[in-house]
Amino acid sequence: MTERRCVARLFASAVHELRNILAVIRESTGLGIDLLDMEQKSAENSHQARLHTVLEDSQKAVRQGAALSDAMDYLAYASDIETNGPCDITRVCHDFCLLYAREARSSKITLLTDDGEDPVWAQFSPVLLFRALLDVVDLCTSVGGQVSLKFSGERRNKHEGVKIEVVAGTNRELVVSALASCPRFEGPRIGWMAKLMPWTSQDPCFFLTISEAEAQTENH
Amino acid sequence: MGLRLLLADDERDFVDTLAERLRLRDYDVQVVYDGAEAIRAVTADKPDLVVLDLFMPGLPGDEAIRQLKMMYPAMPIILLTGHQAVDDTGISPISQAFACLTKPLAFKDFVATVEAAIRGSATQGNEK
Numbered sequence: 001m002t003e004r005r006c007v008a009r010l011f012a013s014a015v016h017e018l019r020n021i022l023a024v025i026r027e028s029t030g031l032g033i034d035l036l037d038m039e040q041k042s043a044e045n046s047h048q049a050r051l052h053t054v055l056e057d058s059q060k061a062v063r064q065g066a067a068l069s070d071a072m073d074y075l076a077y078a079s080d081i082e083t084n085g086p087c088d089i090t091r092v093c094h095d096f097c098l099l100y101a102r103e104a105r106s107s108k109i110t111l112l113t114d115d116g117e118d119p120v121w122a123q124f125s126p127v128l129l130f131r132a133l134l135d136v137v138d139l140c141t142s143v144g145g146q147v148s149l150k151f152s153g154e155r156r157n158k159h160e161g162v163k164i165e166v167v168a169g170t171n172r173e174l175v176v177s178a179l180a181s182c183p184r185f186e187g188p189r190i191g192w193m194a195k196l197m198p199w200t201s202q203d204p205c206f207f208l209t210i211s212e213a214e215a216q217t218e219n220h
Numbered sequence: 221m222g223l224r225l226l227l228a229d230d231e232r233d234f235v236d237t238l239a240e241r242l243r244l245r246d247y248d249v250q251v252v253y254d255g256a257e258a259i260r261a262v263t264a265d266k267p268d269l270v271v272l273d274l275f276m277p278g279l280p281g282d283e284a285i286r287q288l289k290m291m292y293p294a295m296p297i298i299l300l301t302g303h304q305a306v307d308d309t310g311i312s313p314i315s316q317a318f319a320c321l322t323k324p325l326a327f328k329d330f331v332a333t334v335e336a337a338i339r340g341s342a343t344q345g346n347e348k
Binding site for chain 1: 230231234235237238240278280287302322323325327
């Protein structure tokens with residue numbers, strides 16, 4: 001998968017999600033207008049409670065749309081960031097979950113992340129990490145999806161990466177097994193590699209790191 | 221009661237609100253949240269018209285429309301999508317739908333499409 005293809009897939013999913021968000025705003029405000037029209041026609045028929053939730057739904061959808069727009073903006077500029085970073089892993093995890101939520105849901109995969117976590121800085125391009133996360137979700141989809149994945153930026157043994165927790169789901173065992181048997185992903189960019197290792201031997205958790213392939217080879 | 225519509229879409233906030241607006245206009249609306257549920261509901265209740273989201277978990281809309289058209293060839297079906305320009309999808313079952321609409325919808329246009337689809341289906345029935 002090329003970086004351009006990675007960005008295109010994330011944008012396509014985000015646009016799909018944004019259209020759904022706009023559709024909710026449009027229908028919710030439309031229903032609000034319908035109810036107000038009825039209110040004027042019939043004084044004894046009060047729709048105040050429903051109007052309140054309709055307007056709350058609209059506000060929520062606007063907040064979701066704004067967050068998704070921010071993530072799309074970050075992705076649009078991420079490819080300008082140098083190969084050696086800097087990359088805020090926490091930010092990429094958060095934005096990836098927003099951008100790819102819709103397509104992941106098609107495979108019954110829920111993407112989770114904690115809000116408000118501190119940045120974890122790494123020396124690689126954010127696009128490399130977006131691409132590696134997409135590879136992880138693709139792998140989970142290939143074995144049937146139906147699982148929740150939680151991503152968080154972590155520092156472990158002097159390496160920065162993403163802690164991936166297979167939280168729940170009817171297909172959890174198969175997904176854990178697939179992730180455990182796929183320690184490396186195709187290089188997200190020539191000279192770079194993404195590596196997946198168990199977090200501990202017991203947990204259904206993994207640690208995804210990105211590093212220069214040559215440096216890895218020298219270490220071995 | 222008015223015309224019986226079945227709406228199938230996994231975007232619950234959207235489809236529930238759309239259904240509520242249609243009910244205010246005297247349509248008899250049933251809502252389901254995936255393609256498999258849509259097949260079951262159509263088999264059980266035989267609505268006048270089905271509205272299917274094209275991309276749903278489980279049984280996607282393109283497969284659902286293929287199955288529905290095999291069972292009920294004359295039943296009008298409208299597809300919804302939030303995904304991309306419909307012409308770009310290359311999904312052949314789209315040609316079996318009365319129309320394919322992109323979200324967000326203009327409600328007036330949606331209702332006009334529903335009415336046109338039902339009129340078209342009634343005309344077809346009369347011709348037969």
